[in-house]
Amino acid sequence: MKKLFALLLLVCGSSSLSFAKPLPADTLPVRGFCIAAPRAEGLAPFLKFIDTELAPRHINTLVLRVDFNYQFKSHPELRDAGGLTEQQVKQLVQTCRKHNIRLIPQINLLGHQSWAGTTSNLLKVYPDFDETPWVKMPVNYVWPNADGLYCKSYCPLHPGVHKIVFELVDEICDVFESTAFHAGMDEVFYIGEDKCPRCGGRDKAELFAGEVWTIRNHLAQKGRELWMWGDRLLDGKLTGLGAWEASMNNTHRAVDLVPKDVVICDWHYERPDKTPVYLAMKGLSVITCPWRMPANAKLQLKDMYDYRASATKEMKPRFQGMMQTVWSDAAGFLDEFYGTGKPQKDTVNTSANCFRAVFTK
Numbered sequence: 160m161k162k163l164f165a166l167l168l169l170v171c172g173s174s175s176l177s178f179a180k181p182l183p184a185d186t187l188p189v190r191g192f193c194i195a196a197p198r199a200e201g202l203a204p205f206l207k208f209i210d211t212e213l214a215p216r217h218i219n220t221l222v223l224r225v226d227f228n229y230q231f232k233s234h235p236e237l238r239d240a241g242g243l244t245e246q247q248v249k250q251l252v253q254t255c256r257k258h259n260i261r262l263i264p265q266i267n268l269l270g271h272q273s274w275a276g277t278t279s280n281l282l283k284v285y286p287d288f289d290e291t292p293w294v295k296m297p298v299n300y301v302w303p304n305a306d307g308l309y310c311k312s313y314c315p316l317h318p319g320v321h322k323i324v325f326e327l328v329d330e331i332c333d334v335f336e337s338t339a340f341h342a343g344m345d346e347v348f349y350i351g352e353d354k355c356p357r358c359g360g361r362d363k364a365e366l367f368a369g370e371v372w373t374i375r376n377h378l379a380q381k382g383r384e385l386w387m388w389g390d391r392l393l394d395g396k397l398t399g400l401g402a403w404e405a406s407m408n409n410t411h412r413a414v415d416l417v418p419k420d421v422v423i424c425d426w427h428y429e430r431p432d433k434t435p436v437y438l439a440m441k442g443l444s445v446i447t448c449p450w451r452m453p454a455n456a457k458l459q460l461k462d463m464y465d466y467r468a469s470a471t472k473e474m475k476p477r478f479q480g481m482m483q484t485v486w487s488d489a490a491g492f493l494d495e496f497y498g499t500g501k502p503q504k505d506t507v508n509t510s511a512n513c514f515r516a517v518f519t520k
């Protein structure tokens with residue numbers, strides 16, 4: 160009997176391995192694309208890209224990283240110069256609606272409040288919210304540096320921070336007419352700093368989970384879902400995934416503390432690690448996010464199908480699908496995609512190639 164079982168396993172195993180035909184992602188619940196929202200002057204070509212590239216590939220979810228690229232009425236002081244107008248956002252809404260694409264705006268909450276040597280608008284205008292006000296922004300940013308500065312965070316226990324950021328969140332969700340909001344929350348290196356008068360000495364996993372709960376509960380009042388990146392919920396040391404794709408500052412224990420109805424965007428760009436199984440077994444819904452390695456992305460896509468095929472009926476809905484992530488701006492990506500920009504050094508591992516590998520027309 161054991162031998163027969165082993166033989167069956169061998170046959171089934173080899174048949175799945177010999178599945179050489181490229182797998183389109185068009186039967187997964189989430190077939191996503193994530194990119195910075197276009198600048199106002201780049202809106203028209205981006206709308207065309209939705210019509211001619213996203214829709215024919217059956218993309219059904221578009222996450223747009225807006226941050227301060229919108230002419231917020233609630234907080235004009237936080238606007239980027241030349242941000243999208245309400246009327247321009249409505250063009251995005253209508254184009255996506257035409258193709259049944261769920262449009263989800265993102266503003267980075269908690270972490271990513273600065274980049275390299277530049278502080279983002281929230282901490283520039285409200286420096287009191289800074290978790291590490293003693294860390295001064297360098298003129299010439301280098302990594303690594305003595306402060307361990309990657310990106311600044313806001314202090315999740317500052318009594319004034321949520322009023323401001325939730326006014327932004329509400330306004331952006333209203334104008335995007337969205338049923339979900341992506342809060343970022345990735346790569347939070349500064350959290351629970353000893354020198355912060357509010358956070359010092361507190362448990363970093365509890366602080367992180369507390370912030371997830373606060374944002375989730377706010378969104379739930381209007382029936383909106385919270386989406387976020389998953390790296391802070393993975394143990395970087397134990398898994399060998401390191402400080403970016405996972406956490407090296409003990410926030411990973413938050414995986415058992417966060418609400419189960421958040422959607423985790425599980426990005427892995429260097430190796431196709433099978434972390435969706437871990438997150439799904441913690442009760443969380445997971446979307447695998449590749450970036451620029453088509454070979455890895457194809458493995459991640461095959462894995463996503465395998466997880467769904469082999470899961471219990473309880474687990475299967477947690478394996479939600481795939482989302483291509485793009486980290487150049489929208490105009491830069493369109494140049495790359497259509498080959499109109501400057502030639503790239505690596506012509507294989509590009510986000511455009513990765514996108515085409517996962518989502519075939």
Ligand SMILES: [Zn+2]
Nearest residue numbers: 314355357358
């Ligand atoms: Zn703090």
